[in-house]
Amino acid sequence: MTDARQQLIAGIRARFGERAVITEAAEVEPWLTDWRGRYHGASPAILSPASTEEVAAMVAMAAELVVPLVPQGGNTSMVGGATPPADGSALLLSLRRMNRIRSIDAESNLAVAEAGVILANLHDAVADADRRFPLTLGSRGSCTIGGLTATNAGGTQVLRFGTMRALVAGVEAVLPDGSVHDGLGALKKDNRGYSIDQLLVGSEGTIGIITAVSLRLVPAITSRAVAWLGLGGPQAALDVLRMLELETNAIEGFEIVPGDSLSLVLEHIPGTRAPLGEEYPWHALVEATASSARDEPPAALLERLLAPALESGLIADAVIGASEAQAEAFWRIRDSISEAERASGPATQHDISVPVADMPRFMVEAEREVEAAFPGARASAFGHLGDGNVHFHVHAGSRAADDWYEREASAVTRFVDDLVAAAGGSISAEHGIGQTKKAELERLSPASRMFALRSIKHALDPHGLMNPGKLVD
């Protein structure tokens, strides 16, 4: 290990005490691998600051000693975004001790949470104030506010309230020189030049370390209902969504599920059962909510709005789950697709987006083209149709072999990414770039995008000390 890293560790220990640095190998080890187990990094220590001041001091010391830092929250990145380089050249900096909710202002509908606050804990805390933080995703029990902000996370409620970008009212962050940017004032109007807060959202720790975030809250939900629809195809699903959006703003979830995915879930996930009596090629899950007694009850709303679509044949069949148990059961099907697919053999997974209006065409054509290019493979797409974002999976199918993933995954990825680029879409809708998508970002971006990304990275982090090897060098 170089002297600089040891010097930094000793310096931080001397200044902030034992708790501020973890060097015990057994305690460091679990945080060196991403949760999917694809990336294995090395780091002699985890820096563990307890306050913004400590983060600022550590970043300044690291800058002086030219030691790279890898910020980490819940370590739930899907793209290796929080795993340090394998050569041990960088130190991990964990925000997990900074787990205080600094304030909840129900009147202003704002909360300030430190970077290490776990999403589920924030949900609980604001619920006590009769408010809601309207973003959720599978890893809510582990992922942190800092990581969610640094990756502009999405999830299943984006349709109504947007991604983190729309929910972040302000950011506090330590910049690479150790100075603190304080945007927590959450001004509704502020035109003092480029938005540093918005620049930090989605920056993946590459130009600063987010230490706290001011978040927008919305009224708590008083009731919800979930409908399960049987449909002929993705265009019908989008037509239903458009019709609903014209009539109400109470729709919070709209997920599309192909018949094959439902079958896999029913086969592999115990306790699941088909919501509808017959089989349909496509399905949609629709969630509506109410947040006051004055709002139309969600089940009645869905029934009223879906009835004409059933009559006209746009929807083949529908069932509305008004009880919480039914709503949970429908969501469990949607949330179990990835797990069920894993049970059916290897697959590549692509988190992609295209313009919403183009998604039905894209889903159908891209599946066909992938299956033609890789005969025997099976493509399927499911997820957030209303956001123009699906999880596009390619299953090995009859091509399956022990080394299929190693042999074919990158060719499949390039093929899918080319289709996405041709449709004017994004090769990363939700998960970010991290390590996984760095080469593809470079391959498919026009010169203007790489120029802008590189210029910003180099300007703010000239020595490349912030989360090296992620997003852009």
Next chain:
Amino acid sequence: MTDARQQLIAGIRARFGERAVITEAAEVEPWLTDWRGRYHGASPAILSPASTEEVAAMVAMAAELVVPLVPQGGNTSMVGGATPPADGSALLLSLRRMNRIRSIDAESNLAVAEAGVILANLHDAVADADRRFPLTLGSRGSCTIGGLTATNAGGTQVLRFGTMRALVAGVEAVLPDGSVHDGLGALKKDNRGYSIDQLLVGSEGTIGIITAVSLRLVPAITSRAVAWLGLGGPQAALDVLRMLELETNAIEGFEIVPGDSLSLVLEHIPGTRAPLGEEYPWHALVEATASSARDEPPAALLERLLAPALESGLIADAVIGASEAQAEAFWRIRDSISEAERASGPATQHDISVPVADMPRFMVEAEREVEAAFPGARASAFGHLGDGNVHFHVHAGSRAADDWYEREASAVTRFVDDLVAAAGGSISAEHGIGQTKKAELERLSPASRMFALRSIKHALDPHGLMNPGKLVD
């Protein structure tokens, strides 16, 4: 004039024809002074591209010849943001020929407008598609989409729909090297690194020239009602707003008007009359809208929600204007305040914001402190209370003299800006920095902000050729 500028003019003429460059002094002249008449610039020509390709070529040619460019839309900047330097070193580049609305997609609620489209024309065009672009301001007949985006404009409907930042779904811009960033795809989810679109919003032409914008639309309004309230103070006004926001999301405007401002309007603006029978120290104008027959009629909604506040004494008196003529009459009072104030002598104007919850305290205390520091002067604040943004004016009062503005304006400005900074606010809520607020931005910003602004500017525009002398060098 240096050879480089003449060479550029000749080169552009040769490549794009006579229409692409205006050199006739009489035609150039009107665009060399800002509309308030405070800044007088010089430029040998106005470049006048008709397409994104032409802008890109002109920027590339200018970069090669090292000629600075000043982009200009409707020339309605309040801070000298579109006026070229007085030494004639830069050329104006007008986007006004790029005035095409490229598309209106009512289903997707998106429109793509070129930078030179005038706001009022966009309003009319989307109305034909039964949609609305929910941002408006006084200069709507002159200001352009490019300028609105480059300055992150606000206005009187920000309360519900946000500033331009929230309404911009994507940006097309020519970067300083002449490459074109195309964000018009308007992906709802896109995590390919730093958001270049959001970076361009509010960048004041200093890191690229916006050529077209993808804009979010909302349903057209079917009816509106405007209430005029008599109130005891700003805190009561904010309490009313909070109460309304808990009950409905149909409130689109909430403007606070002090009694003195109303008196000035009644005195100086012909045809205005007091909405209420008695005089009150403070007033609020509240607008509610409906966009479908199913929505509660706005007049009934306001009546229902305001009644308890009248009963409890939170509101002293109220009148609801349900007819369009009454609504217009109430708004005319609000919109005439600046004009009426001009008739009553010189004043300094400060477009400032603080956290919403703190605005009532700030308004009262800042007025008192200014009047104590400048005896005889009179301070008043009015405007967008719900956004934490007021227009804070300091009238010369008994200090008035021919040279008052020249003598005292900057001392007053520094005093007000210090109060804003102490409250964690912004010295530019809506208008941007431009030339006017550049020194104050530098004086009051922490090192972290200036470091970030400068780093970004220098990285993307290393030769300082984009709108020189504005925002940051």
